[in-house]
Amino acid sequence: MQIKPAACLAALALAVCAGAASAQTIKIGVISTYSGPLAAQGDQLDKGFKLYLKLNGDKLPAGVKIEPIFRDDTGPNPDVAKRLAQELIVRDKVQFLVGTVWTPNAAAIAPLTKEAKVPFISANAAGVNIPYLSPYFARVSFTLWQSAYPLGQWAAKKYKRVYTAVSDFAPGHEAEEGFITGFKSGGGEIVGSVRIPLANPDFVPYMQRIKDAKPDALFAFNPAGKQATAMMKTYSDLGLAKDGIKYIGTGDITTDEELQGMGDVALGVITAHHYSAAAERPANKAFVAAYKKEYGENLFPGFMVVGAWDAMDAIFHAIREQKGKVDPDRTMALLRQYKNPNSPRGPIALDPDTRDIVQNEYLREVRRVGGALANVELETLATMIKDPFKELKGKK
C-alpha cells in the first residue's frame, strides 16, 4: 500500500485542528419537541435558544465556543427523553443539558444527571417537584402555584364566589389547588370546581352549568391554544360575560404567541403570569424587537421563548464565571446564586435552597393595542415570589 504524503499531512492537520477545537468547545444538549402533534411548544423553546445563541454567542471568554446539539423527544414521552439524554451524555459528552417542554420528560432525565453529574436547566417543565429530583437540576421557568396562588389572593379581595374549571391533567390540578388555596386564605368561597378532559370538543355543558351557578368570576386553566380559545368562545357565546361573570386565569390561557389566533373573545380576560410580550420594560422591548426581526413582524414571543432565553443565559453565566473550564459542582454552586435583574420578564433569580425560579408575577388584562391583542400589565401582583407550594407545604 502506497502512502500519499499529502493526504497524511492533511489528516494530521485535521486531527490537530479537531483537538484544538474540542478543548475549547462546550457542548450543550438541547432536548425539546420538534415533531408530533405538540411540536408548537417545542418550536417556542427552540426559537428562544437559537435567538439567544445568535445574539449572545460571542459573549464568552476568548477561545470558548458553544456547540448546541438539538434532539427531538416527539412530545410527552419520558422514555424517548431518557434515551436522548443518555446518548447526549455518553456519546456526545455534553457538559450541559437544557430543555424539555414536558414535566414527565424532565423527571425521566433526573437520575441520569445525578449519576453523570451533568447540570440540567429546565426551560419550561413546570411540575412543582422538578428541582428536587436531582441535585443537578435547576429551573428558570415557573410553577403554576407561582401565578395561581397570588391570583387567588387578589381575587379574594374582588370577588366573593368563584367557580373553577381546569383541564384534567397535572398542570390543571396544580393551578386549581394553587388558586383555591390563595382564594380561601383571603376568605373567598368556591361555589364549584370542575375538571374537563383534555380531549373535549364541546365546552357548552360545563359553561352552562357555571352560568346557572351565578358566580362572580370563573377561574380557568387550559393549555393555551384551541382548548383555551374554545372555552372562551363558549363563555362568550353563552353570554356569561353579560351576566357579570369575570373570566380569570393564569397566563397560560392567553399566551402571547396564541393570543392573536384567539381573537376578540379573549378581550377583558384577567390573568396572572410572569411574562407578557407587551411589557414596557426596556429589556423586554429590545427582546421583542429582536424576536420579530428574526422570526417575523406578526409573531410575538411567548413565555416559553423567554424560558429558553433565560436558561441559555444561566448556562452562559456559569461558563463565563468558570472561564470556559466547567465543573458540574462549581456550575451548580454558581447557578444557586444566579441573578439577572434584566431578563425580558423583569428581575429573576434562582432560590439557593431549591434551585427553583424566583420572579415577579404580574396582573394583566387582554386589550387591543395598536391593532393586535396584548396582555397589558396592570400591576405587579407579587414581587420576587418563590414557589408558594414549597413555602406553604414545606420543603422535602
Added chain:
Amino acid sequence: MEAFLSSLVSVAFHGLAYGMILYVISVGLAVTMGLMGFANLAHGVFAMAGGYILTSSLQHTSIPFPAALALAFFAVAAGSVVLERTLYARLYGAGELEQVLFTIGLIFMAVAVARLIFGTLQAPVMLPDYIRGQYPLFGREFPTYRVFLIAVSGAMIAALWFGVERTRWGAMVRAAVDNRPMAQSVGINTRRLFTLTFALGSGLAGLGGALGAEIVAVQPTYPLEQLVFYLIVVAVGGQGSLRGPLVAALLIGFSDTALKYWLPQFGAFFIYVATIALLLWRPMGLFGRRV
C-alpha cells in the same frame, strides 16, 4: 322546578347543536365510507382543507362568509377529484387494510404539509358580526352561531336525503355500491359516478370543516384529533345509510351534553361507554345492514 325546566331547555338546545356539529363534520365520511364503502380515514384532511380555505379567505380577502363556505365546498371537491383519479380509484377493490394504511399515510403527509404552510398555531376564524353573540328566541337567548349551524345542517340533511333517496343519481349510486358489475352492465358509468360521489363526500367534508371551524379549531393535527369522533358517528350509525349517522350524532350529542351538564365529574367518559355499549348491542351500527 322552573330552574330544572330551564336547564332542560338548555340541554336540549345544546345537545341538538352539538349533535349537528358532529354530524356536519362527519357527513362527508358518511358518504365516502357509509355509501361508497371506502374506509377513508383521511376524511379529516378534506375537512381541514375546507377549514383552512374558510379561515384564510376570511382573514386575507374581503369575500363574504357564505361565499367562503361555498368556496370551501367546491375547492375541496375539485381537489379531491384529482386525488380520487390518481390515488383512491386504485384502491376501490382493495381490502380494508390497504385502504386504512393508504389513508393513514395520507393523514401524516397532510399534517406535515399543513404545518409547513400554516404553522403550528390554530387558524383564527373571523366571523361576520351577524352570526356572533346571542340570538333571542322564545324569550331566551341562544348563541347565534349554533342557531345558524342547526339551520344550515337541517337544510343540508334535507338536500342530501332528497338527493340519495329521491333522485336518479341517488338510485344509481345505491345500485353501483350494492353491485358494481351489474350496475355497469345496465349501462351506468360507475367510474364517473364514483368520482362524482367521492367529490361530493369530500366537498361535504370541506364544508363541514369550514362550518365547524368556529367550534372545532383548525390546526395541522386536526385530521388525527377529530378522527375518533367521525368514526364513532359513522360506526354507531352503521354503514350503508345516511340516516344512521344522523341518529347517532344526535344521540351522542344529547346524551353527552346532558351527562356533562348534570354529572360533570364523569367528563368525556360517557361518549366512549355509549359507543361500546351501542356496538355491543348492534355490531353493525344502529341502521347497519349485514353484509
